[in-house]
Amino acid sequence: MDSVAINMDENSIPREHIASLMIDSRLHECVRQDNIEAFKSLVQTHLAEKLVTACGNTLLHVAVSYGSDNITSYLAQEFPSLITTQNSQEDTVLHLAARRGKHMIDGNRALAFFLASKDPEVAYYNNKNDKSPLYLAVENNWKKILDDLLKSGASIPIEREYGDALEKYKSPVHAAIEQRDKDILEKIEKARPELLRLTEEELGNSLHYASSIGFLEGVQFLLQKFRDGAYETNLEGNYPIHLACKSHSVDVVKEYLDIFPYPEEFLNKKGQNILHVAAKYGKDRVVSYILRQEDRVVKSLVNEMDEDGNTPLHLAAGSGRSLASFLLVRDNRVRNLIVNNRNWTPYDFAEQQSKSAVEQFDKANEMDDNSKDVESGMKNSSTKNSTDSTSSERKDKAKRATEKASPKDEELICFSEVVTTLSILYFYARPNKSLREYFTVTPRHMSQAKEESKTWIGNLLVIAVLVAGVTFAGAVQMPQLRDYNNSREQPHESNSAITASDNRSYENHLYGYLFLDLGAFSASMVASLILLWANFNDARFILLGVQFGLIMVFCAIIMMFGAFFLSVRIALLGSPEVWLTIAIIVVAVVFFLVQAFVFWPWFLPSPVDQIVEGILLNYFYYLWFFTCFYSWRWLTEKLPEFPGLKKKLKHPREQRESRNM
Numbered sequence: 001m002d003s004v005a006i007n008m009d010e011n012s013i014p015r016e017h018i019a020s021l022m023i024d025s026r027l028h029e030c031v032r033q034d035n036i037e038a039f040k041s042l043v044q045t046h047l048a049e050k051l052v053t054a055c056g057n058t059l060l061h062v063a064v065s066y067g068s069d070n071i072t073s074y075l076a077q078e079f080p081s082l083i084t085t086q087n088s089q090e091d092t093v094l095h096l097a098a099r100r101g102k103h104m105i106d107g108n109r110a111l112a113f114f115l116a117s118k119d120p121e122v123a124y125y126n127n128k129n130d131k132s133p134l135y136l137a138v139e140n141n142w143k144k145i146l147d148d149l150l151k152s153g154a155s156i157p158i159e160r161e162y163g164d165a166l167e168k169y170k171s172p173v174h175a176a177i178e179q180r181d182k183d184i185l186e187k188i189e190k191a192r193p194e195l196l197r198l199t200e201e202e203l204g205n206s207l208h209y210a211s212s213i214g215f216l217e218g219v220q221f222l223l224q225k226f227r228d229g230a231y232e233t234n235l236e237g238n239y240p241i242h243l244a245c246k247s248h249s250v251d252v253v254k255e256y257l258d259i260f261p262y263p264e265e266f267l268n269k270k271g272q273n274i275l276h277v278a279a280k281y282g283k284d285r286v287v288s289y290i291l292r293q294e295d296r297v298v299k300s301l302v303n304e305m306d307e308d309g310n311t312p313l314h315l316a317a318g319s320g321r322s323l324a325s326f327l328l329v330r331d332n333r334v335r336n337l338i339v340n341n342r343n344w345t346p347y348d349f350a351e352q353q354s355k356s357a358v359e360q361f362d363k364a365n366e367m368d369d370n371s372k373d374v375e376s377g378m379k380n381s382s383t384k385n386s387t388d389s390t391s392s393e394r395k396d397k398a399k400r401a402t403e404k405a406s407p408k409d410e411e412l413i414c415f416s417e418v419v420t421t422l423s424i425l426y427f428y429a430r431p432n433k434s435l436r437e438y439f440t441v442t443p444r445h446m447s448q449a450k451e452e453s454k455t456w457i458g459n460l461l462v463i464a465v466l467v468a469g470v471t472f473a474g475a476v477q478m479p480q481l482r483d484y485n486n487s488r489e490q491p492h493e494s495n496s497a498i499t500a501s502d503n504r505s506y507e508n509h510l511y512g513y514l515f516l517d518l519g520a521f522s523a524s525m526v527a528s529l530i531l532l533w534a535n536f537n538d539a540r541f542i543l544l545g546v547q548f549g550l551i552m553v554f555c556a557i558i559m560m561f562g563a564f565f566l567s568v569r570i571a572l573l574g575s576p577e578v579w580l581t582i583a584i585i586v587v588a589v590v591f592f593l594v595q596a597f598v599f600w601p602w603f604l605p606s607p608v609d610q611i612v613e614g615i616l617l618n619y620f621y622y623l624w625f626f627t628c629f630y631s632w633r634w635l636t637e638k639l640p641e642f643p644g645l646k647k648k649l650k651h652p653r654e655q656r657e658s659r660n661m
Contacts (some may be wrong), residue, residue, distance in 0.1 A: 023059065031059065034068035058082050061091075131170050138175040138184055146184065150191035171198035173206045182217045187226050196226045204234030204243075211240040211256075214249030220418075223259055230260070236268025238277070245278040257293070264300040271306040279328060282321035283587045287312075291331055302334050309340035312350075315351035315455035317425055320357070320418035322625060329428040336429035347425040350418070357418040417568075423621035451544045457531050460549050464527040467556045470519035471563070479513065479567040505573050513566040520559035527552035554599050561592065 030039040043059070054417040057065070060082040063072040075082055131139070173195050176184035188195050196206055203209045207229035210218035219240075222229060228238050241263065244252040253274070257263060263274050278286040291298055302310055313334055316324040328334050329346070337345050344352070527549045534545025565588045572581050 007423055023062070025297055027059075029455065031062045031068055031071055032066050034063075034066070034070050036070040036074060039071055040074075051554065056086075058085050060085070092524050124430070132172070134172045135170050135175050138172045141179065141184075143182070143184065143187070146187060147191075150187065171200055171206070171510070173198055174200055174203055174209050177206060177210045177213070177215055180213075180215050180218065182221055185267055187216060189221075191224065195224065197229070199232075199620050204230045204238075204240075205232055207240040208232075208234050208238075208243055209241075211244040211252055212247055214244075214252055215245040216249065216251045216255065219244070219252050219255055223255065227259075230256070233268065239266045239268065241266050242268055242272075242277045243275055245274045245283060245286050246281050248283045248285060250285050250499035253286055253289060257297075258496060261297070263297065264304070270308075273301050273304055273312075275312040276304075276310070276315055278475050279316035279321060279324045280319050282316070282324050284318065284321075284323035284327060287316075287324045287327050289326060295333070299333055300645050302331065305340065309342070310447070311335070311340075313338075313429070314340055314344070314349050316355050317346040317421055317429075320350075320353060320421050322417055322420040322424060323629070325421045326424050326625070326629065329425060336425075337431060341470045345429065345431055347418065347422075347429050348429060350422040350425050351622060354418050354422045355417040360415075378640040419617070420621045420625050423618040424625065427622055428619045453546055456536075456544070456546045457535050457549070460546070460553050461528060463522040464531065464549070464556065467524040467553070467560055468521055468528065471517050471524065471556075471560055472565060474517045474567070475521070476516070478510065479570040506570060509570045509573070512572065513563050516559045516566065520556045520563060521561065523552045523556035557593075558595065561588075561595065 027039070027042050030042060043343050060072065060079070063075060124554055134146070134149050137143075137149055139556075173185065176188065185196075199205045200209070203212070206224075207219065207222050207226060210222055234243075241253070241256045241260065243368055260266070267273055268277070272280075275287065276289050278290065290301065301312070301657055305311055310318070311334075313325065313328045313336065315321075316328055325346075329336055339345055340349070504610045530545050530552065531549040534549070538554075565584075568584055569581075572584070575581065
């Protein structure tokens with residue numbers, strides 16, 4: 001058989017049935033071996049354009065894939081329509097050439113230019129992944145292939161019969177920005193400067209994208225060659241300078257402010273300036289940099305309101321951005337008590353967000369409990385009475401419940417940020433109100449109070465039983481007086497070395513130890529009995545039982561702590577290490593006071609304890625933030641002074657940029 005046995009008129013085959021003409025194995029082998037003579041003898045000229053593989057590759061696709069230069073040149077000259085023909089993935093031969101750029105360069109680099117010169121616009125055609133050959137060349141960093149495609153001289157097609165325009169999909173300029181390759185940007189600008197103006201629907205123009213990823217060299221280059229792009233907005237209504245503030249790149253923001261020293265003129269569609277955006281997204285380094293600018297610039301930004309009447313401090317407070325809120329609220333130029341359209345101050349906004357975060361966290365706990373109930377129900381269900389369909393439904397239900405419960409961990413982080421922000425504003429931006437207005441007591445529902453009491457009873461019972469066990473063991477094995485005067489080589493003289501004063505001290509400490517140990521054991525046992533009684537009696541006794549049980553557990557823990565301290569003192573009697581004794585006494589006193597401080601709010605009546613708890617939490621979160629903030633500032637200032645740490649502390653983005661330079 002000398003040729004493919006298909007002998008019909010070309011016009012009798014509709015274009016939609018081209019895929020029915022398959023390339024046979026002999027023809028495929030000729031293409032793979034680049035045997036041009038055998039190929040010409042097998043292929044029928046009038047059917048070459050219609051022969052395809054199972055995935056829609058034409059003969060030219062196959063030839064380019066194998067690097068068969070002779071057959072590729074022959075097909076491109078004799079059948080130029082194959083250059084623009086796409087396979088099932090909508091790839092043209094130039095897509096394959098760009099994707100296999102290394103092979104093309106090592107084999108015959110002129111082939112890519114030859115294909116593009118036959119139909120230059122094919123360099124801009126998109127495949128199913130919305131990528132053109134030009135984009136693939138940039139993405140794979142095949143700069144020589146890119147040079148050939150850019151030299152093809154084709155204008156950007158606005159639309160074509162089979163497919164969409166390049167400008168509607170992925171831009172090669174955006175690919176160069178993603179690679180952080182300034183050299184490719186310069187190549188594109190020199191050959192096709194109009195490509196710099198291409199816009200992607202989600203990413204915006206090239207300046208938008210370079211600013212959003214903090215690509216400083218790209219922003220500098222584009223501001224020189226495409227400054228008009230700085231005045232364009234993306235789908236979200238943001239200018240490139242807004243995205244620079246979101247990227248946490250101070251250098252990029254500085255570049256914009258050097259060129260545009262009037263940032264108050266750049267407002268997004270919500271009426272927000274650059275400080276609004278930086279504060280809302282918690283970019284504290286950008287906020288700090290903006291606040292260090294000259295007064296004219298800062299005053300035009302710090303107290304400006306967006307469409308909702310929110311200042312930058314409002315947005316930082318409402319978004320739970322503790323660092324940004326801390327920087328703003330301590331600046332004298334910021335009006336801390338200004339109100340928005342809802343008549344909320346920044347503190348009011350943070351308070352509302354705190355309540356919302358608490359509700360979300362509680363809902364996450366409920367969903368977590370529901371998912372556990374569903375899973376336990378699945379385990380206890382009888383397999384005999386359930387079909388495969390109902391079993392799968394239960395599994396899907398449990399899976400959905402688990403997926404809904406998964407945000408709990410994320411809410412924990414959000415909750416911590418929100419309450420920390422509220423604590424900062426409590427000290428710096430709190431309106432003049434009474435404590436009752438700040439800490440409004442929300443009455444609990446009866447069912448909720450009963451459920452909480454049950455939880456209290458269970459937890460206190462566990463603690464009481466543990467204390468009883470520890471104190472019982474302490475009575476069985478009492479502390480002994482040690483001899484520090486004799487060496488290990490003379491154990492027979494140890495009893496005579498203990499002085500009379502040591503004996504008297506030992507007896508006094510031992511009596512105190514026994515008293516506290518017995519008291520802790522008795523208190524824990526009384527607490528256990530009261531809590532059990534409260535658990536099995538009517539609801540009127542529950543609250544009283546919980547309060548009394550709490551007092552008993554507290555007394556038991558304090559006495560157990562005292563007994564442990566005395567046992568340590570007995571072990572140190574006669575010790576020559578005076579400093580060790582003093583250190584242990586100091587630690588014991590400090591932690592005794594800490595225990596008392598932690599326990600005393602629990603004895604307050606219900607409305608008062610919530611107010612005290614709110615005040616203490618504000619102090620706790622603020623002190624924790626204050627400690628972390630200044631510790632981190634000290635570390636960032638001191639650690640770079642060590643030569644070995646400079647490279648390690650460098651941001652990964654800066655390391656990549658330094659490697660590309």
